[in-house]
Amino acid sequence: MLVAVNNENVYVNAMNVQRNIKQKTEYFCPNCKELVFLKKGLIKQAHFTHFQKSDCAVFSEGETEEHVSGKAMLYQWFIHQNIPCQLEAYLPNLKQRPDLLIWLDEQTPVAIEFQCSSLSAQRMIERTNGYIENGYKVYWILGGSYHFKHKLTSFQKLFIKEHKKIGCYFLELHVDKSTLTVHFNINQYGNSSQIASYSAHIELTKANTNLDNIKERLLHISKAKQNELKNQLIKSQSSLNRGRNYQVPEIVAFQKYIYKRGDSLISLPVEVYLPVKNQLFIKTLPYFWKYQLLEWIMNRNSGEVISKKEVHNKFFVMIQNNELVFHLMPFISLESKKRCIDSFMALLTERGLLSVISNSDWMVQREPQRYENEKEKIADFLALDYSFATESNVKVTK
Numbered sequence: 124m125l126v127a128v129n130n131e132n133v134y135v136n137a138m139n140v141q142r143n144i145k146q147k148t149e150y151f152c153p154n155c156k157e158l159v160f161l162k163k164g165l166i167k168q169a170h171f172t173h174f175q176k177s178d179c180a181v182f183s184e185g186e187t188e189e190h191v192s193g194k195a196m197l198y199q200w201f202i203h204q205n206i207p208c209q210l211e212a213y214l215p216n217l218k219q220r221p222d223l224l225i226w227l228d229e230q231t232p233v234a235i236e237f238q239c240s241s242l243s244a245q246r247m248i249e250r251t252n253g254y255i256e257n258g259y260k261v262y263w264i265l266g267g268s269y270h271f272k273h274k275l276t277s278f279q280k281l282f283i284k285e286h287k288k289i290g291c292y293f294l295e296l297h298v299d300k301s302t303l304t305v306h307f308n309i310n311q312y313g314n315s316s317q318i319a320s321y322s323a324h325i326e327l328t329k330a331n332t333n334l335d336n337i338k339e340r341l342l343h344i345s346k347a348k349q350n351e352l353k354n355q356l357i358k359s360q361s362s363l364n365r366g367r368n369y370q371v372p373e374i375v376a377f378q379k380y381i382y383k384r385g386d387s388l389i390s391l392p393v394e395v396y397l398p399v400k401n402q403l404f405i406k407t408l409p410y411f412w413k414y415q416l417l418e419w420i421m422n423r424n425s426g427e428v429i430s431k432k433e434v435h436n437k438f439f440v441m442i443q444n445n446e447l448v449f450h451l452m453p454f455i456s457l458e459s460k461k462r463c464i465d466s467f468m469a470l471l472t473e474r475g476l477l478s479v480i481s482n483s484d485w486m487v488q489r490e491p492q493r494y495e496n497e498k499e500k501i502a503d504f505l506a507l508d509y510s511f512a513t514e515s516n517v518k519v520t521k
C-alpha cells in the first residue's frame with residue numbers, strides 16, 4: 124500500500140516520507156489498523172507493507188512491486204495534470220478501496236483499478252456494478268500478465284468498453300516503460316485469433332501529456348489499414364479449411380450444418396466472411412451466425428419485405444436457441460450487442476441483397492453469390508470494394 128496512518132492519526136503517502144530521517148513514527152494499515160512498516164530503497168517504489176502472517180483482507184499477500192509502482196506512477200501523472208487524485212481511498216458506502224480515485228469534473232468521481240492479479244469474472248462484475256450503482260465511473264487498467272498479445276482472452280474481454288469515437292477499447296499499464304497503452308478500434312474478423320486493433324502509447328513521465336491531447340491523438344491515428352481486410356478474408360478461408368482438417372468441433376458442426384443445406388466451405392457466400400461492427404462481442408463462430416441469419420432472410424422470395432421488428436425478434440430467438448452466444452463483457456449493453464445484427468443488415472444492403480424501403484423495413488433483392496471453386500472466391504475477396512466494410516462506414520440502420 125502507498126498510504127498508511129501514522130501515530131498522530133494522519134494519512135501519510137509513502138512517496139512523501141523523507142529518507143534518512145530516523146524513523147520514530149509508527150504506521151498503521153488504514154484497513155485492519157495493524158502495524159505496518161515502510162519499505163524504501165533507492166530503486167523500488169517506497170511503500171508500506173504488513174508484517175508477515177497478516178490476514179488483512181485488503182492489503183494482504185504482499186502487493187507486487189508492479190502494483191505498487193503502477194499506482195504511484197498513475198498518481199503522479201494525475202497530480203501533474205492537476206487532476207485531483209486520492210490513493211487507496213476508502214469508499215464507505217461500497218466498502219471498497221479503489222487503487223485511485225480521481226475527479227475529471229466536480230460531479231463524477233472516477234475509480235481507477237490497476238489489475239495485476241487474477242480476478243473472477245463474478246467478482247469483477249460485482250465491483251464494477253458497485254461503483255456504477257453508487258455514481259462512480261470506473262476504469263480498469265490491466266497489468267503485465269494481462270497485456271494484449273495478438274489474441275483477446277476472455278479475461279481481457281471483461282474489461283472492454285465502448286466509446287462512440289474510438290470504438291471498443293481497453294487500457295494497459297506498462298510499468299517498466301512508464302507507459303499507458305490504449306488498445307482501441309478493436310475488431311474481430313474471422314475467429315478469435317483474427318483481431319485487428321490500433322494502439323496508442325502515452326508516456327506518463329512526459330510533461331506535456333494531458334487528457335485532451337490523448338483524445339486528439341487517438342482520433343488522428345491513421346485509419347489507412349484498409350488492405351488489412353483483404354488479407355483477413357483470405358486468412359478466414361484458410362482458417363476454416365484448417366479447422367476442417369484438424370476437426371475443430373465448432374467448424375465441423377458448422378460444416379455439417381451447411382452441407383445439409385447444399386453448401387460447402389467453398390460455396391459459402393462472401394457476406395458470411397465480411398466483418399460487422401461489434402462482432403467481437405459474439406462468441407459463436409462468426410460464419411455460423413451470419414449463415415443462419417442469411418438463411419432465415421433468404422427464406423423469403425425477392426420482393427418480400429422484412430421488418431426491423433422481425434429482425435430483432437430473430438435476434439432474441441437466436442440467443443434463446445444458443446445460435447448466438449455472447450462473451451461475458453459487463454461494460455457492453457444489450458443495445459450494443461443488437462447493433463451487430465443491425466450492421467449485418469446494413470452490410471447486406473450495401474451488397475445489394477436487400478434494399479431499404481423505409482426506416483423500419485427492407486426488401487429482399489437477390490440471393491447471395493455462391494462459389495464453385497476457391498480461386499474464384501479469393502478473386503472476389505480481392506476485388507471487393509472495401510470502403511464500406513471499415514468500421515466507421517458500416518452504417519447502422521435506424
Ligand SMILES: [Zn+2]
Pocket residue numbers: 152153154155156157173179180181182
Ligand atoms: Zn491491513
